[in-house]
Amino acid sequence: MGLSYHIAKRIAFNKQQSFSRFIIRLSVAATAVSITAMIITLAFVNGFQEKVADKIFGFWGHIRVQKYETGKSLISEELPLTKNSFIEKIISETPTVTSYNSFATKSAVLESQNDIEGVLIKGIEKNENHSALKQFLVAGRWIQFTDSLYSKETLVSDAVAKQLQIKINDTIKVHFVAANSDAQKTYRKLVVVGFYHTGIDEYDKLFMIADINLIRRINNWEPNQIGGYEVFIHQYQNIDTVSSNLSNALPTVWMSKSIKEVYPNIFDWLDIQDVNRNVVFIVMGIVALINLMTCLLILMLERTNMIGLLKSMGATNWTIQKIFIVYASFITLAGVGFGLIIGLGICFLQQATGFITLDEASYYISVAPVKVIGWQVAAVCAGTTIVCFVSLFLPTLLIPKISPVKAIEFK
Helix, strand or coil, rough: HHHHHHHHHHCCCCCCHHHHHHHHHHHHHHHHHHHHHHHHHHHHHHHHHHHHHHHHHHHHHCCCECCCCCCCCCCCCCCCCCEEEEEEEEHHCCCEEEEEEEEEEEEEEEEEEEEEEEEEEEECCCCCCCCHHCCCCCCCCCCCCCCCCCEEEEHHHHHHHHHCCCCCCCCCEEECCCCCCCHHHEEEEEEEEEEEECCCCHHHHHHHHHEHHHHHHHHCCCCCCCCCEEEEEECCHHHHHHHHHHHCCCCCCEEEEHHHHHHHHHHHHHHHHHHHHHHCCCCHHHHHHHHHHHHHHHHHHHHHHHHHHHHHHCCCHHHHHHHHHHHHHHHHHHHHHHHHHHHHHHHHHHHHHHEEEEEEHHHCCEEEEEECHHHHHHHHHHHHHHHHHCCCCCHHHHHCCHHHHHHHHHH
16 A cells, blocks of 8 residues: 555645545544534443442432232332341342342321421431432531430421521421321421432422331331332342342242332433433444545545556556545544544543533533543544545445546646
């Protein structure tokens, strides 16, 4: 390819102004824009899906293990189960499981300053790891558990606090639905010691966090009874497999359900982002290919006299084809290089400054998250380069049909 490369290099780096120079710049810019768009789309979709998923799993874990019930929503009170060391062993020994916590839920109505709001209390155990929940604490402090019957402290979301005009250290009444009519047993006074915020309405408008012993006392449960276990795993991509393995290993009275089954609407929405990503890839890929092929045709048209002269001097069609393929390869590599630099630059700038913001009510997050995965970026650049290089053969197929005499006389 020595002669073809030498001629292509001389043509490509010729500083003489011509119409083709503008077309070349346009093609480089179009390729760069395509690469930039694909890199940014990948990074934003990766970051968005991971951030939203982490919020969902951080509040409820990846999998819920509780008593088997048919025809009942999982976002409701559970039937009581006694803590079981055999079940805990099954959970802890399941591959990729990192930890598990006990939980129970109870429907209630909050009353504060003559305003009321229906909630579902999530009861948590004293001596368990709640670091995943603590990340959502935005004001006040965490619940302090006592050795008495139950802790009289609670956390509510900042959305509920704003709606009911609750402040830190305010005392609120929590009314429970009870089977009997004894007023002393149907409500408790709790002190709000902190606010949490997840940005997910399904959580912030529904749940408050309290001591599981409060739920045990209201429900007349035994001290070792719970609603179930929330299970955390290493990689959420394995959630369906792990849940299936747990279901097969658990006794028939127990069941395992992934959080994807509890909140399918959120995960269906996250899956749609993959469709949007693929659409961007297809559109940007087509744009890059059309621009490069058009550019190469224009370059061949401008160099028609050169093609005729080379043919008259004995150059083969393949030699001339290689000149324009190498020429177009310079353009492709330049576009890919600029696109790589610009795309990664915007991603890293977003990571550092968060200048791109989102409506949290619609997207669950306030700042667009970015996650750059090296092999994906390399695949985008390499794949685009290979596809463009292969497609560049198509315009050069016209070269064998060009007559040397007519090409030399072409103006």
